[in-house]
Amino acid sequence: MGEFKVHRVRFFDYMPSAIRTMAFNSQTERLAVARADGAVEIFNFNDNFFQEKVIPGQDGRAIEALCWVGHRLFSAGLNGEITEYDLENLRPQYTVDAYGGPIWTISSNSQGTQLAVGCEDGTVKIFAILEERIQFQRNLNRHKGRIISLCWHPSSAQIAAGMTDMITIYDAETGQATRRLLVDRAMGASKNKEVVVWSVGYLSDHTIISGDSAGKVQIWNGLTGTLVRTYLVTKWDVLSLIINASQDESSVIAGTSEGTVIQFQFISSTLDQHDKEWVRTRTFRNHSHDVSALAHTDTAVVSGGMDTQLVVRPLLDKVEKNTQESALRKIAFPHRSLVGCAKKAGLLLFQFPDRLELWKLGENFHYVHTGKPGDRLPVKRKPEKLIELKRKGEDHICCSALSACGGWLAYSTVSSVRLYRIQYNKTISINKVPKLPKELRSVHQLCFSSDSSKLFASSCQSSVIVVAVSQQECRYLHTLKHKTGEWKARMHLLCASDDGKWLATANTDCEIHIYNLHKMKLHCMVPVYNSCPTTIAIHPVTNNLISVHADQQIFEFSLVQKEYTQWSRRLQTQGLLSLWLERDTPITHITFNPKNPDHIILHDTYMFCIIDQSLPFPELNAVLWNQMTLKNLPVSQRIGQSHAFKICKIFQHLMCVSLLEDLSLVVVERPLLDIMSQLPAPVRQKKFAT
């Protein structure tokens, strides 16, 4: 295979935003996660936890709570507004001001007809959920102090509201408070500090479970208003608490400021007894900081918080042991590429929510030919940040693109698209292209043709807008559509072929469409596979489409013959190795070797792989990662041992792997430790021997 010069880049200071809250929809198996910057992400738990949608954030949108009602997603936040999202076009559909000050919590009744929100001014407001909107119905009786947490009784007749120092139970019909449960303050020095009930749960048998700022999880009898049991689980706050409501309500999990998640189960404490009670059972420590968001799926505990990672921890009594399903999963990086690479110009584009950075890679000394594998070459010119482009407006950047020559730069927010011309003379000049065609308004994905003459933008209604860019003007050319009428699934991937003839698009309904750009019409559609494509690319020589899916399958589709290639069929027949299929991060980028058309380079977070199509697939019992073995073999024996998957794990936490025109690799790493080091200090914990 040979030697590669690698530009190892670690100056992309991507910093994910903290997870504020999450909601799991057990019917669709979708998890909605809201981050501190206002972004909402949707993960598909049916499709290998793929992050299929991202609604970009917005300055000032502080989401405190999320709520699914059927397929509809609502959020409420400290700006006092309730927002419903357009999950196809990935933008807020409308917002309604609740007029109660900041909203701390939102909850819907089990029928999905009413939404209750808890406001700063102490009111619980009920909104009716209508077809296309929500409408204010009434206030429940107002109390002094803010409403921090809410939970409907499954019968929808009562609502439990967590406040400071107490929990109030309302009759949802009359709006009257029927009971008040006084919550004890913490003992000792913080006795004077009021206790905040961060979270409440309401079970069918009228048991109320609360988590509060004094570190307690308390079980109450909601009918009599008596305290049944108190568990002191932390010296700090119990921030979140959730019941496995979709099942038998026999398990509750609570997240604390210490980063632990604690499970309670409704079981009989001794084997022969029938009386069940709530018992503290498991403790999970997968976070370093506050666990502020929790979800309880049928088989797993999902948690997230300040440390920005989403953790899926399977409950080992619910899944088969030692399978892929039972593995702990940490999702640290987005499942899409935030790095653009201009292969001809050796430039990197880093996308942040609030800005873009354009960097020029460094250079080594020309005459150092003595580099051996493992060597680090002396750097003659350091990488240089050419441009830092601040976003305009308050909407965060959702996508960006850099042309291969480095001369064009485009980015989009939910409300606008901006295109820039960059010129590299003695100094760098960047000029905004004025008067973009009006069709370019709200786009999800941007992509330049390889000769930088066209810009493709995936727009709403699943259409692709083609725009010609040139020195003089930016002209609308065509809108590519594959179907007329009601078609809404959003394109999340775009890719143009090197010869400028083909454009491939993929949407979250797992469809891949191929357009002929010469005729400006649909060429064909790739047979739909049941897992969402995570990245697609068109081979520059053969014009075959390579697609990799969330379940880690790889397909090769011939655009000319409109069928899967022989190679692809052989791969499907023989099957991929389980080690490949069990990787838990998706392939987010594919690139090709211009010197060797047999090479396909792809990467996930923890490895990059060069697939050599001329070599045989590994046997099912073969070692997938055989680089060490091959290294130690004499050259003559290597051929017999090598297989198509050349996997390199030297570089970790990859944000991008690309091959430049001069055949040197660019590897953009973002070590998790660097992210950790930028987080605020965690709460102090007593550690053994400190």
Added chain:
Amino acid sequence: MAALYEGYTLCGLVPDQNLSSSGIQGIEEERDRDHVVVTDSTRSVTLYKVSDQKPLGSWTVKQGQKLTCPAVFNSQTNEYVAVTDNKVIRIWKEDDILLDKAFKATVSSDVWKVHCTHGGEPVVLFQRGAVRLLDSLLAAPQQPIEEVLAQEETIRWSTIIVAETQQFIIITTEQKGEHFLYLQRLNPNSVQRYRLEREEPGLSPLSFSAIYKDKHICLLYLYPNGHMYQSVLSVRGLGTEEGVQALPLPRSLLLGLPVGDGQLEAASAMALDEAHVAVVGVPHPSAGGGKDFLCIWNTNFQTLQAGKEMAGKIYGQLWSYSNKVFIPHGKTLSIIPFECPKSSLASALGKLKHTKTEGELNQTCHTLRTTRKSQSTTNLTTDQVLELIKTAPVEEIQKEVEGFLTRSEFQDLQPSVGQLALTLVSRSLADPAFYSSSTLAQLVHTRCLCHSVCPDLVLLALEKKDYFLCQLCLQFFPDIPEAVTCACLKTRAEDKKKASAPSQLICPVGLHKAVLINEILQTPYSDTFLLPHLKDLSSQNVMLFLQYLQFLYLKYSQDAFPQMEGFRSPSLSQIMDWVCLLLDAHFTVLVMTPEAKGLLLNLHSFVKSQVRLVSELGKIEGSLQQLHKMKAKESIGQYSIEIIELF
């Protein structure tokens, strides 16, 4: 005084049959101050560790090939660069064993030399005057090389110099008996040609040397008649018109060295720093006509500072790296360490205090100037002010001196401030009713005064009990004699606070006195001179002083003691030194004094704790040293270019 120390031999030489050349082409600094690469005049390059006097590695080119320029070390890539047979550039690393297998590239024109500064990129200078960065040359080795020099013009000498961040190549050439100098700036390239003034007909410079100082390049050259000239070249505003015109290069005679009988033949001069020149092959003025001497001359005072006779023939070659002179003589290459301290009055008198940076000084002057608001109506000269001081009342003197200080430039202040202070002090001594504290304080504040200029000032201040002025003097004078320090201390101690029971944590002296004592503790001194004066203190004084030191020590032992930036407080080691000194001077008396018993016991416990601390430190010393030995794990940093191999 500059000094030459005992030399040692780095290696033997194989000189020519007729002893005309030393057999060494060049010596270049390697990775650090302790490594040099020596290139001999034929085929080999040797790496030496200087302090061990031993070779670490040696590389030889094939029989029939010849090294035509000294090898240089490129510290950016840790590689050596040399040229063989004028046209073949060779690059190798320390672990390359065979030179023939290392990288080589043939260029299209003859190379004169490769120059490289530490940390800089190597620069190739061609015989016809063209200059290329090595990297860009090797990107296309066969690129055409232009001719910069005229017909019949040949390079005599060249060097590289770094001025701030800019690299300059300096070339001297000879054409039909005329000498020229090229100042070639690199990146962006520009060149300026200068014509050297003619010396007596037929005389050509024997040696050149160049250093960079004060934003100028200073070129030094020696003629066979013993005249050493200096020419100063500005690095700014180098002409853009590509040196068509040879500008005349002004020169000044720096030294006229004794030449003995006949003229100098193999001699060389090299600038060591701004004021010192090393000269080899020139007779020692007080040792007859023999020319095998190495001498250091001070060019400011034109004095011979040090000299050493070298055994065997002198070849007129000389190199200097990090305070060592490398000199081939006879059949050895010797290394002679030297020292050229700055000559100043204060350093001759005693320990030199921390030297203030220029910026700091300028700032004081600036504040001085801006804070003086009152403007005198008349602009008096120094002499007029001096006259005024002799007769006028205090207020008027104050006003005029203030005005004078505001008007004068900082550079001109030095002599006049001394005169003003002297006159003021002598009037105060003669007339007990006259004393102008604020004016004196102003003068001290200029930092142009020192104790040796005005020796009576401190004592006068002490006599007048002007402790503020004392404190200023202690702070700003670098050369206060120990006797005066002790005198200050004595007065301070006599003025002790009437504390009923001096507890350990209550300061035994008042605030103002404490400030002054702190200042005394920080004054430079030398033990031997201080001890006799300390013995003059009364035991009462010693007790009080020790109590104060004990108080300071305890303060410092509390970890929360605020040692603020800019707050002038003595360091713990200064305190301990003074405790030791006082105990040394008065131990017998203190042992006999009953009141001192508690104090001594306390001090004893301090010593014990210090001893314990040191022994604990000693215990972890081994582990700490291990840290040094540990090979630092290579950090990856923000960016690197690496080579990987996939199979």
